[in-house]
Amino acid sequence: MTLQHDNATSHTTRSVxxxxxxxxxxxxxWPAKSPDLNPIEHVWDLLDRRVRDRARSVSVDLNNDAxxxxxxxxxxxxxxxxxxxxxxxxxLSSFQKPDFSVPRQHEDFIWLHDTLVETEDYAGLxxxxxxxxPDFESPREKxxxxxxxxxxxxxxxxxxxxxxxxxxxxxxxxxxxxxxxVFLQRLSSHPILSKDRNFQIFLExxxxxxxxxxxxxxxxxxxxxxxxxxxxxxxxxxxxxxDDFFEQEKTFLLDYSxxxxxxxxxxxxxxxxxxxxxxxxxHISATLNSLSVDDNTKVEGRVASDEELKLTELxxxxxxxxxxxxxxxxxxxxxxxxxxxxxxxxxxxxLKSKDIAQAEEHQQQxxxxxxxxxxxxxxxxxxxKGRRVVAFRKNxxxxxxxxxxxxxxxxALLQGCIELLKSN
Amino acid sequence: xxxxxxxxxxxxxxxxxxxxxxxxxxxxFSDFLGLYEKLSVKHSLNGCIxxxxxxxxxxxxxxxxxxxxxxxxxxxxxxxxxxxxxxxQRVVCHPSLLQDPDVREFLERDELPRAVGTHTLSxxxxxxxxxxxxxxxxxxxxxxxDSDAWFDNKLQEVESExxxxxxxxxxxxxxxxxxxxxxxxTAVFAKSMAMLGxxxxxxxxSRALSQLAEVEDKMETLHQEQAASDFxxxxxxxxxxxxxxxxxxxxxxxxxxxWQRWQEAQSTLQKKREVEAKxxxxxxxxxxxxxxEEITEWEGKVTQYERxxxxxxxxxxxxxxxxxxxxxxxxxxxxxxxxxxxxxSQQRLVKFWEAFLPEAKAIG
Numbered sequence: 001m002t003l004q005h006d007n008a009t010s011h012t013t014r015s016v017x018x019x020x021x022x023x024x025x026x027x028x029x030w031p032a033k034s035p036d037l038n039p040i041e042h043v044w045d046l047l048d049r050r051v052r053d054r055a056r057s058v059s060v061d062l063n064n065d066a067x068x069x070x071x072x073x074x075x076x077x078x079x080x081x082x083x084x085x086x087x088x089x090x091x092l093s094s095f096q097k098p099d100f101s102v103p104r105q106h107e108d109f110i111w112l113h114d115t116l117v118e119t120e121d122y123a124g125l126x127x128x129x130x131x132x133x134p135d136f137e138s139p140r141e142k143x144x145x146x147x148x149x150x151x152x153x154x155x156x157x158x159x160x161x162x163x164x165x166x167x168x169x170x171x172x173x174x175x176x177x178x179x180x181x182v183f184l185q186r187l188s189s190h191p192i193l194s195k196d197r198n199f200q201i202f203l204e205x206x207x208x209x210x211x212x213x214x215x216x217x218x219x220x221x222x223x224x225x226x227x228x229x230x231x232x233x234x235x236x237x238x239x240x241x242x243d244d245f246f247e248q249e250k251t252f253l254l255d256y257s258x259x260x261x262x263x264x265x266x267x268x269x270x271x272x273x274x275x276x277x278x279x280x281x282x283h284i285s286a287t288l289n290s291l292s293v294d295d296n297t298k299v300e301g302r303v304a305s306d307e308e309l310k311l312t313e314l315x316x317x318x319x320x321x322x323x324x325x326x327x328x329x330x331x332x333x334x335x336x337x338x339x340x341x342x343x344x345x346x347x348x349x350x351l352k353s354k355d356i357a358q359a360e361e362h363q364q365q366x367x368x369x370x371x372x373x374x375x376x377x378x379x380x381x382x383x384x385k386g387r388r389v390v391a392f393r394k395n396x397x398x399x400x401x402x403x404x405x406x407x408x409x410x411x412a413l414l415q416g417c418i419e420l421l422k423s424n
Numbered sequence: 425x426x427x428x429x430x431x432x433x434x435x436x437x438x439x440x441x442x443x444x445x446x447x448x449x450x451x452x453f454s455d456f457l458g459l460y461e462k463l464s465v466k467h468s469l470n471g472c473i474x475x476x477x478x479x480x481x482x483x484x485x486x487x488x489x490x491x492x493x494x495x496x497x498x499x500x501x502x503x504x505x506x507x508x509x510x511x512x513q514r515v516v517c518h519p520s521l522l523q524d525p526d527v528r529e530f531l532e533r534d535e536l537p538r539a540v541g542t543h544t545l546s547x548x549x550x551x552x553x554x555x556x557x558x559x560x561x562x563x564x565x566x567x568x569x570d571s572d573a574w575f576d577n578k579l580q581e582v583e584s585e586x587x588x589x590x591x592x593x594x595x596x597x598x599x600x601x602x603x604x605x606x607x608x609x610t611a612v613f614a615k616s617m618a619m620l621g622x623x624x625x626x627x628x629x630s631r632a633l634s635q636l637a638e639v640e641d642k643m644e645t646l647h648q649e650q651a652a653s654d655f656x657x658x659x660x661x662x663x664x665x666x667x668x669x670x671x672x673x674x675x676x677x678x679x680x681x682x683w684q685r686w687q688e689a690q691s692t693l694q695k696k697r698e699v700e701a702k703x704x705x706x707x708x709x710x711x712x713x714x715x716x717e718e719i720t721e722w723e724g725k726v727t728q729y730e731r732x733x734x735x736x737x738x739x740x741x742x743x744x745x746x747x748x749x750x751x752x753x754x755x756x757x758x759x760x761x762x763x764x765x766x767x768x769s770q771q772r773l774v775k776f777w778e779a780f781l782p783e784a785k786a787i788g
Contacts, residue, residue, distance in 0.1 A: 252625055259620040266613035273606035389626050393787035396632060400784055403777040407770045414767040421760050 004028040006035065009419060067091045068188045070203070072181040073101075077173060081105060082134045084180055088203045094195075095204060102206055106133055109180055112202045116193065123369075124376030125193065126384055128186035134176040139169045246374070249381055339366040428452050429501060431508055435531050442532060453480075455536050456508055462526045463515070471739035472521070473675050473747050475514035476667045478507035506656060510664060517750070575737075578744060579676050586669040593662040600659060603651040607644050614640035628787045635783045639776050646769050653765040661758045665751065672747060675740050682736045686729035693722040 003025050005011045020027060031037070067090060074085040087101040113130035116122055143165050150158055184203075187193045342363040349359035434448040456477045463474050481500070516522050516531075530536070614637045621633030700715040 252623070256620070256623045259616065259623045263613070263616040263620050266609065266616045270606065270609040270613045273602060273609045276602040276605070385626070389629050389787060392629055392632075393784060396636065396784040396787070397781065400777045400781045404774055404781070407774045407777070410770045411767055411774070414763050414770065418760055418763050418767070421756055421763070 002026050002028055006030055007032055068194055070184045070188050072177050075177050082176060086203065109183060112198060115198045116196060124373040126380045128183055131179040131183045136172055139165055139172060245378060339370045342366040431505060441528060447532060449534060459526060459530045463521060468678060471675050471678055471736040471743060473671050473743045475511055476671050477511045478504060582669055582672050586666060589662050589666050593659060593666060596659045596662060600651055600655045603647055603654060607647040607651060610640055610644040610647060614644060632783045632787050635780055639780050642776050646772060650769050657758055657762045675743060679736050679740050682733045686733050689722060689726045689729045693726050696722055
């Protein structure tokens with residue numbers, strides 16, 4: 001029987017060698033520093049990849065319904081613009097083909113989101129928040145600084161920094177693909193929104209969408225609408241709530257949204273400091289290149305970026321989602337206000353005995369709208385709650401597991417270093 | 425402001441030259457500088473590497489004197505105390521310096537006369553003197569023996585090492601600062617997590633978020649301790665050695681000066697001989713006598729200076745080798761200590777997150 005193991009100090013101690021010799025186990029002669037020859041290392045790599053792929057989406061696995069499956073398998077980065085390849089697989093007859101892909105830009109996603117928001121019929125729904133604009137500013141700036149400082153660094157240091165930056169760039173890239181994908185998947189899994197005509201156009205239309213996108217004037221228009229809305233919000237929040245459920249929700253959401261906004265900002269700051277520490281370790285290790293402290297830096301850097309991915313992204317996503325829920329509440333409150341106003345108008349009309357029928361009809365319409373909003377609103381908010389809890393659970397577990405994994409890696413490395421130094 | 429800080433210096437020894445086995449004295453910072461000055465005056469001309477004391481710090485001391493009750497003054501005093509301790513330990517480690525009666529007096533005597541003029545002679549001041557002197561001294565153009573290549577090489581090594589250490593020190597300082605920043609941000613984040621947990625209406629999630637807040641709080645403490653260890657173990661080590669390398673350079677310069685003196689004596693002797701030859705020709709008997717006396721005098725000087733040079737060369741070489749050995753021992757032990765501190769904090773980190781995991785799993 002032949003045993004294969006590498007030359008780790010725990011493998012080559014006298015006691016182990018004696019043990020193996022006693023049992024007539026021969027050991028395969030092994031060259032130094034050759035993990036690539038060791039078959040088990042490739043298994044770890046495969047496992048790592050699989051786990052990482054699984055840990056991709058922030059929210060729960062949305063691509064459950066086989067009738068409409070969407071993903072973003074590919075994306076290209078050209079200067080400032082990211083081109084996403086949106087791939088759809090569907091069994092629905094409303095689409096022309098069962099399997100197709102289209103190229104889309106970030107602006108197209110925003111257009112889709114805005115049209116959904118402005119659709120009256122969806123006033124009672126929580127529209128998934130629009131994906132944030134891809135932001136390569138930070139790694140690009142760092143890359144620029146690195147280029148300028150190249151002369152002052154050793155070649156090793158420069159290569160290491162460059163590698164880290166490339167990893168950061170890649171992380172930003174992956175993140176932006178992920179949020180855009182999640183946006184589409186939220187839509188496709190929503191019973192009502194998935195049937196939206198504009199959504200279908202987005203998925204299918206194989207020409208450039210820019211003709212259908214907002215022009216500057218319209219963008220301005222919605223900007224002002226938002227301004228007016230926030231002023232209204234102040235008035236609306238003073239309206240007495242008729243339903244306990246909504247009263248509770250309103251209180252909860254207002255409070256929660258400010259807290260989560262705060263947390264997101266703090267988490268961002270924290271992970272940024274963590275990245276700074278990791279960067280410093282790169283510089284240190286480059287100078288102390290006699291010791292193998294360099295691997296430590298990679299782990300520290302990865303801890304920082306994993307932390308960011310899990311925690312910060314989770315918080316950021318839900319911050320936006322809460323905003324969408326708040327918007328729903330706002331629309332409903334508005335409808336309630338309209339209803340109450342229409343009631344008053346009806347009373348006035350009755351008093352004056354003028355235009356009664358008109359006022360009655362208007363009042364009925366308002367009531368209907370309000371009821372519809374309340375009903376779907378209740379549904380949406382309940383499912384939103386459930387989603388949020390599940391997503392938090394998933395991400396908190398993953399984050400804790402990653403922290404533990406990285407810390408254990410770190411410990412192994414450090415112990416190796418210490419032993420090496422002590423034995424010298 | 426007459427207030428000053430006194431440091432307690434405790435000694436425990438089995439050496440017979442001391443009166444007792446254990447004893448303590450109180451010293452102020454200027455006393456340490458005074459000791460350094462005395463030792464430099466006596467030993468640096470022999471080529472000894474004299475450990476330099478920590479730097480003077482007007483800002484730091486003023487804060488303390490004004491009685492600022494914050495952590496920065498406490499940090500300053502602690503940093504200085506640790507630095508003074510290392511300084512003394514290096515001094516007594518040195519076999520020749522330990523024999524010096526000034527060192528013994530410093531450790532033993534109850535009251536020391538106030539050291540004056542120490543404002544000019546801090547470690548940096550002495551180094552400045554050395555640097556100015558070295559600019560004036562010309563480089564050796566004639567290789568006297570093979571060992572001079574050795575000295576040249578070593579000096580170059582020292583200079584490049586000093587540069588490396590300075591760079592490293594700057595990065596470690598930045599590490600300390602960033603870690604302190606991380607500390608602050610983690611604390612703030614922990615608070616906001618706690619508030620979020622309070623707002624959350626799902627009880628299990630709320631509890632998990634509060635737990636997360638606690639974990640992050642513990643992380644903050646961890647980061648703080650790590651920052652302290654970064655500083656005290658790593659940064660101070662580097663700072664000490666940057667100063668020590670400066671002292672080593674000073675040594676080499678001393679040797680240069682000795683060689684210079686010898687060369688100058690040789691050329692003076694040559695001139696005197698020429699004068700003698702001229703006088704022989706011109707036949708001036710009384711002046712000739714004087715010239716002969718001067719020649720004898722200078723011959724003596726040349727011999728003595730040559731001997732001085734040889735002696736200092738031997739000392740510098742010995743000192744340097746001792747220094748290298750001490751340095752590698754020091755670095756190794758400090759780096760091991762640092763890595764162990766990193767290891768410990770990772771172990772605690774694992775414990776924190778492992779305690780949190782079941783809470784996260786319990787959500788829903």
